[in-house]
Amino acid sequence: MAEKQKILIVDDDANIAELISLYLLKECFDTLIVNDGEEAIEKFHSYQPGLILLDLMLPGIDGYEVCREIRKTSNVPIIMLSAKGEIFDKVLGLELGADDYMIKPFDSKELVARVKAVLRRFHPVVATAPQTVSSAIPPTGDYVEYPDLLINLSNYSVTYYNNTIDMPPKELELFYFLASHPNQVFTREQLLDHIWGYEYIGDTRTVDVHIKRLREKIKDHTSWSLATVWGIGYKFEVKN
Incomplete structure (x- = not known):
C-alpha cells in the first residue's frame, strides 16, 4: 500500500485547523496540526511533511518567519493561508519561497484541489552522483x-x-x-x-x-x- 502524503497544518485557530484536517483526511492524506511558529519548525523536522499549509498570523514566530527558516534547509511546498488579501502580503510570501497563497475564508474543495495541484508539480530530486547534461541516459518527457x-x-x-x-x-x-x-x-x-x-x-x-x-x-x-x-x-x- 502506498504511503500517505503528509500535510503539516500550521494555524492557531483550532476550529479552522481541524476543519482543514478533516477535508484532507477524507482525501486520504495524513495530517498533523500545530498551533504556533516555534512548534511548526520543530515538527517540520520530525514529521517531515510533503507539504505545509501555513497561516501567516501566528503567536510568537509568524508565518513569514517560519517560511524563511524552512527555506534555509528545505524546498518542501508551502501554501500560505491568510485573512490578508493585500498584494504586498502575497508578494512577500512569494519572495520568501511560498508556492501558493490562499485568502481566508476559502472553499474546502479549492483548498484540496490546490494541495493536490502543488503536490503533482513537486517531485523532489534524489541526489545522485553528478552527471553531465549530455549524459549517456537521455532525458525523457517535456x-x-x-x-x-x-x-x-x-x-x-x-x-x-x-x-x-x-x-x-x-x-x-x-x-x-x-x-x-x-x-x-x-x-x-x-x-x-x-x-x-x-x-x-x-x-x-x-x-x-x-x-x-x-x-x-x-x-x-x-x-x-x-x-x-x-x-x-x-x-x-x-x-x-
Whole structure:
C-alpha cells in the first residue's frame, strides 16, 4: 500500500485547523496540526511533511518567519493561508519561497484541489552522483536543453553545470516556459496568465520576484540568458 502524503497544518485557530484536517483526511492524506511558529519548525523536522499549509498570523514566530527558516534547509511546498488579501502580503510570501497563497475564508474543495495541484508539480530530486547534461541516459518527457542547462518539466528538475538546482514548482514552470520559447518576449501579464492563472492577474510584481530568485540561482551563460526587455517584460535570450 502506498504511503500517505503528509500535510503539516500550521494555524492557531483550532476550529479552522481541524476543519482543514478533516477535508484532507477524507482525501486520504495524513495530517498533523500545530498551533504556533516555534512548534511548526520543530515538527517540520520530525514529521517531515510533503507539504505545509501555513497561516501567516501566528503567536510568537509568524508565518513569514517560519517560511524563511524552512527555506534555509528545505524546498518542501508551502501554501500560505491568510485573512490578508493585500498584494504586498502575497508578494512577500512569494519572495520568501511560498508556492501558493490562499485568502481566508476559502472553499474546502479549492483548498484540496490546490494541495493536490502543488503536490503533482513537486517531485523532489534524489541526489545522485553528478552527471553531465549530455549524459549517456537521455532525458525523457517535456524538457528543454541548452549548453550547461537542462530543464525537465516531467520530473521538475533543473540541471545547471552538472548540478541539480533546487527550485520551487512555480519558479521552475516560469523558467521552463521562457526557455521553451527562446527569444520571444512576454509581458508580465502574459506570464501571470500562463503560469499562475486568472487569480493572480494584477499582481505583476509576482513575476519580478520569481525572475529575481531565478537569477540568484542561474547566472547568464555565454550562449543564453534571462533578459529583461525594459518597459515590456522578459525573454529567454539565445545568442548566436
